[in-house]
Amino acid sequence: MNARQELLDQIRAIEFMTVDLNLYLDTHPCDMRALNEYNMYTQQLMALKSQYERQYGPLSNFGTAINQGRSWRWIEDPWPWEQDYWMEEC
Amino acid sequence: MWIYEKKLEYPVRIKNPNPKMAKYIITQYGGPDGELAASLRYLSQRYHMPIPEAKAALNDIGTEELAHFEMVGAMVYQLMKGASVEEIKEADAGGYFADHDSGVYPSTGTGVPFTAAYIQSKGDPIADLHENLAAEQKARATYENLIKLADDPDVIEPLRFLRAREIVHFQRFGEVLEKIEEYLNSKKYF
Ligand SMILES: [Fe+2]
Numbered sequence: 001m002n003a004r005q006e007l008l009d010q011i012r013a014i015e016f017m018t019v020d021l022n023l024y025l026d027t028h029p030c031d032m033r034a035l036n037e038y039n040m041y042t043q044q045l046m047a048l049k050s051q052y053e054r055q056y057g058p059l060s061n062f063g064t065a066i067n068q069g070r071s072w073r074w075i076e077d078p079w080p081w082e083q084d085y086w087m088e089e090c
Numbered sequence: 091m092w093i094y095e096k097k098l099e100y101p102v103r104i105k106n107p108n109p110k111m112a113k114y115i116i117t118q119y120g121g122p123d124g125e126l127a128a129s130l131r132y133l134s135q136r137y138h139m140p141i142p143e144a145k146a147a148l149n150d151i152g153t154e155e156l157a158h159f160e161m162v163g164a165m166v167y168q169l170m171k172g173a174s175v176e177e178i179k180e181a182d183a184g185g186y187f188a189d190h191d192s193g194v195y196p197s198t199g200t201g202v203p204f205t206a207a208y209i210q211s212k213g214d215p216i217a218d219l220h221e222n223l224a225a226e227q228k229a230r231a232t233y234e235n236l237i238k239l240a241d242d243p244d245v246i247e248p249l250r251f252l253r254a255r256e257i258v259h260f261q262r263f264g265e266v267l268e269k270i271e272e273y274l275n276s277k278k279y280f
Pocket of ligand 1: 226
């Protein structure tokens with residue numbers, strides 16, 4: 001597994017916590033412990049995403065991430081449904 | 091508005107093509123208890139939910155189901171990719187191949203195309219929540235059947251993840267139903 005894949009897996013793991021806490025908070029909106037956890041994971045996630053995007057290009061589009069570099073990096077392979085584990089970085 | 095994120099919710103990395111398994115799994119893409127149906131069901135029902143918790147839960151679970159729709163599509167894509175015509179014939183997936191080659195098309199494993207008739211949006215939050223509780227259990231049962239049919243850990247792991255999410259969604263919908271009932275009782279509304 002390459003460094004890119006590892007970072008993406010880390011992002012996935014933390015984002016999963018935010019997805020799950022988000023659904024929990026939808027039906028428990030006054031649970032302070034869950035709220036704090038949600039904020040903590042969100043902060044970690046934002047830091048990891050910007051690290052990923054600096055190195056490997058944007059994770060999302062439509063104005064939610066800066067395009068770094070001299071070409072439109074959004075179109076770069078691999079897309080999520082492709083078996084990205086064998087993709088080598090250039 | 092939706093923003094796309096260029097990653098799967100849970101990784102799908104299937105190394106060995108298996109058209110037979112693709113044919114089984116595709117029902118969770120476009121079948122009656124599949125992820126497309128789930129997503130459309132919740133995202134359509136959310137408009138007439140009476141309380142904030144219910145609107146949020148239907149909106150957000152409907153959104154997560156779209157991520158599952160993408161995962162199942164990725165599984166079908168990877169299972170079909172690189173399979174030879176011989177393997178496809180052997181897997182009895184020739185009918186699918188004739189219509190779609192190795193393309194990903196929302197249908198059941200037996201070729202019935204997706205239809206909105208799989209879902210209801212009743213305009214009645216109690217009726218809709220009961221449908222959703224049943225839908226999550228049916229999806230869970232389908233994933234359990236698929237896990238029994240699979241022998242490749244690359245396939246089983248994402249199926250287990252999806253199965254676990256159905257259980258969480260069922261739990262959340264149960265809480266939503268309780269809150270709606272409380273709300274309706276407090277309004278003395280029959
Ligand atoms: Fe679900």
